[in-house]
Amino acid sequence: MDLKERFERLKSTLSLELAAYKVKGIQDYSALETTDLIIKTQRGELGAFEELVKRYEKMVYSLAFQMLNNHDDADDVLQDAFIKVYKSLVNLKNPSAFLTWLHRIVVNLSIDFARKKSRRMELRDETEEFEEDVPLISLWPSNPEAAYKNKEMMNLIQEAVMELPPRQRAVIILHEVKGYSKKEIGRILKCPQGTVRSNLHYAREKLKKKLEKFMMA
């Protein structure tokens, strides 16, 4: 092998190694598992944190919006939630608990927002008894009149959810809308399952009374 040939071979090897180094340097975080992203964020890799935000921002916004029914507030909660995640992630010992922890942050921030803004209306005391049967409408109506009535009922319940005290609102959204079990909600809100159950019962009872009143009108 002459000198020129050896030089070309060496150049080719160096070029390959350089290419490999470049690939290693540009980390594709999107391919990583969430637990790896958490560990890398804990080590200070900003790219990993950015990917975490990308991965969960829609979930965070959706939950915040359902809690607050307001874009600007949901947007603020989204920002604050991820700043809190970044600052506190080092304290999360078990990366598999990340989602529960993230939900807790979002719900608590949303509750704080709701309380600060005092958007909650006082529920009226509804003690009247109903003596007659009320007509019940199918959720899947076959005529326009029933469809309109259903839309009204949906709006009524949606508004009534926003009038619930923030903690009851959180429980009803997490359980009935998002489908989390009482046990999971207990973990998210860091409270006993019995507390979740009673919050859920009170909330449903209030919504039921709203519906009853609407149907009697």
Added chain:
Amino acid sequence: MLHCHVVRAQMQDYFDGELSQTEKDKIQNHLTSCPSCHQQAMLLKVTRNILKHLPDARPSMDSDYWERAVQGVIARLPSSEVPA
């Protein structure tokens, strides 16, 4: 025969599937013979069904919003701060 107040107190557990078969049978029997409790049970059922089928009220945001949101978060991080 159960009293109405007992049935009302257990109604949510009944729909949550948290009662024993014997308790469920007792509630079921009461509901078939008590129009008032039956009405309350139906109202509760409808309330729960509406909640489960509430449309996602979230406004649909374009991809620019999500990208801006990520950059907004990153911009708010203290530059020298590493999670500690």
